[in-house]
Amino acid sequence: xxxxxxxxxxxxxxxxxxxxxxxxxxxxxxxxxxxxxxxxxxxxxxxxxxxxxxxxxxxxxxxxxxxxxxxxx
Numbered sequence: 001x002x003x004x005x006x007x008x009x010x011x012x013x014x015x016x017x018x019x020x021x022x023x024x025x026x027x028x029x030x031x032x033x034x035x036x037x038x039x040x041x042x043x044x045x046x047x048x049x050x051x052x053x054x055x056x057x058x059x060x061x062x063x064x065x066x067x068x069x070x071x072x073x
Contacts, residue, residue, distance in 0.1 A: 006033070008029060038069050
């Protein structure tokens with residue numbers, strides 16, 4: 001999941017400034033990384049790269065359920 005970080009409020013790309021990430025519309029925001037389309041590989045990559053972050057997902061997924069989106073802030 002190597003996409004440019006986005007503003008969690010509007011989806012515009014954010015830029016690093018000092019110790020913050022800055023959106024042109026909203027100022028300092030926590031960056032949001034999310035894939036264009038959720039895939040097993042992207043979810044596994046997120047879990048490997050951020051083991052200290054809690055990820056809440058029922059596992060095994062109940063019959064008929066699917067992961068359709070996720071993001072990391």
